[in-house]
Amino acid sequence: MVRLDDDALEATRTMTDQALPGLVVVDEHGGPLVVLPASEVLRFALPEYVEEDPALARVYGEREADNFCSELVGRKVRELMPGKQYLPKRERDRPVVTANATLIEIASVMTRQHSPVVAVVDDDEILGVITVHRLLGVALPRS
Amino acid sequence: MVRLDDDALEATRTMTDQALPGLVVVDEHGGPLVVLPASEVLRFALPEYVEEDPALARVYGEREADNFCSELVGRKVRELMPGKQYLPKRERDRPVVTANATLIEIASVMTRQHSPVVAVVDDDEILGVITVHRLLGVALPRS
Numbered sequence: 001m002v003r004l005d006d007d008a009l010e011a012t013r014t015m016t017d018q019a020l021p022g023l024v025v026v027d028e029h030g031g032p033l034v035v036l037p038a039s040e041v042l043r044f045a046l047p048e049y050v051e052e053d054p055a056l057a058r059v060y061g062e063r064e065a066d067n068f069c070s071e072l073v074g075r076k077v078r079e080l081m082p083g084k085q086y087l088p089k090r091e092r093d094r095p096v097v098t099a100n101a102t103l104i105e106i107a108s109v110m111t112r113q114h115s116p117v118v119a120v121v122d123d124d125e126i127l128g129v130i131t132v133h134r135l136l137g138v139a140l141p142r143s
Numbered sequence: 144m145v146r147l148d149d150d151a152l153e154a155t156r157t158m159t160d161q162a163l164p165g166l167v168v169v170d171e172h173g174g175p176l177v178v179l180p181a182s183e184v185l186r187f188a189l190p191e192y193v194e195e196d197p198a199l200a201r202v203y204g205e206r207e208a209d210n211f212c213s214e215l216v217g218r219k220v221r222e223l224m225p226g227k228q229y230l231p232k233r234e235r236d237r238p239v240v241t242a243n244a245t246l247i248e249i250a251s252v253m254t255r256q257h258s259p260v261v262a263v264v265d266d267d268e269i270l271g272v273i274t275v276h277r278l279l280g281v282a283l284p285r286s
Contacts, residue, residue, distance in 0.1 A: 009284065016279040019162050021181065021259065038164065038275040039180075039253045045282075046250060054251035065245030069282040102208030107189060108197035110182045114257045116164065132181040136159040139188075139212040141152065 001026055001129065004033070004078040008044050011077055012069075015041060021116035021131050025077060032119040032126045034081070035095045044080040045071045051083065096121050097130075103139050106130060144169055144272065147176070147221040151187050154220055155212075158184060164259035164274050168220060175262040175269045177224070178238045187223040188214045194226070239264050240273075246282050249273060 001024045002011040015023055015038060022037040036043075043051055045068050050057050057065070072080070095115035097106050099122050109118055116132040144167045145154040158166055158181060165180040179186075186194060188211050193200050200208070215223070238258035240249050242265045252261055259275040 012279060013283055016276050016283060019276050021164060037180075037182075037257065037259065038279075039257050039259045042250045042254045042275065042279075046247070046254060050247065050251050051254065054248070054255050057245070057248040057251040060245060060247055062245055065247040066282065067284075068247040068250065069279070070284055073284055102200070102203060102205055104189070104193065104203055104208040104211040105197070105200040107185045107211065108193050108200040111185045111189060111194065112197050114180065114182050116180065116182045116259070132185065133159050133162055136155060136181075136185075136212070139209065140156055140159060141210075141213055141216055 001126070002077055004028070004076065004081075006077050008075045008077050008080045009069075009072040012041060012044060012072060021133065024117065024119050024126070024129050025081070026126060030126060031124050032094075032096065032121060035113075035115055035117050035119055036082070037115050037117060040082060043082040044075075044077075045069045047071070048083060095119065098122060099127055103135060106135055107139070110135070144269070145220055147171070147219065147224075149220050151218045151220050151223045152212075152215040155184055155187060155215060164276065167260065167262050167269070167272050168224070169269060173269060174267050175237075175239065175264060178256075178258055178260050178262055179225070180258050180260060183225060186225040187218075187220075188212045190214075191226060238262065241265060242270055246278060249278055250282070253278070 024035050025033045027033045095113040095118045097118050118130050120127045167178050168176045170176045238256040238261040240261050253275055261273050263270045
């Protein structure tokens, strides 16, 4: 879980080092703002025109292209949030479940939202985060 | 990487145990058929009507709901592949990069396809797999 005023580079590094499948960005009151799968956290570092047209990623020289994460240095999560068009518009499109959701409900939210992470929320308060690996760790039949 | 005739439960368990962000399913000739992020691997276990309408996940009793992965027992990957409607239709919608792709090109493919895994392919042959964590591990500026 990260806050809007957290350092973007540090947040990304934590996710990478701990092999977390994504980040949950919370607002000032701790309410979940958005759940970002790791593949979407990459948008922190991508220039907007590359998000819009991946072909533009090819215009970079190799050295510059491989340094694209330098964009993160000294920036806050707030500054690097993906554009509104990449965030869910409707409440039911957010990877969020209630505390009494069953495993199959959680699984169906994950697959539908293409999200390896869901936030567990009760009365707009975030109770925790469930990853797809945690879910499968519990749900897979033992050998 | 898994093959169509591999055991589905074993494949899912390997992904879970090794905290892999997804699976690459290859065909008989080793060509990459589809790249499945972990959230999509869950579809292996979900009945098709739940994929279509997640509200139906709520009709299960708790015990049955929590046992949904028992679907995987004794099944092959081939039998549990997500329906065609969930697979990319166009070549450029597949999370695949060529061997000379730069880091920013790989990042833009991952964000666009919402895939934490891409297959590196040369002449229809799969050379390897890159995860978002591996990409960030290389691309993040050192502290």
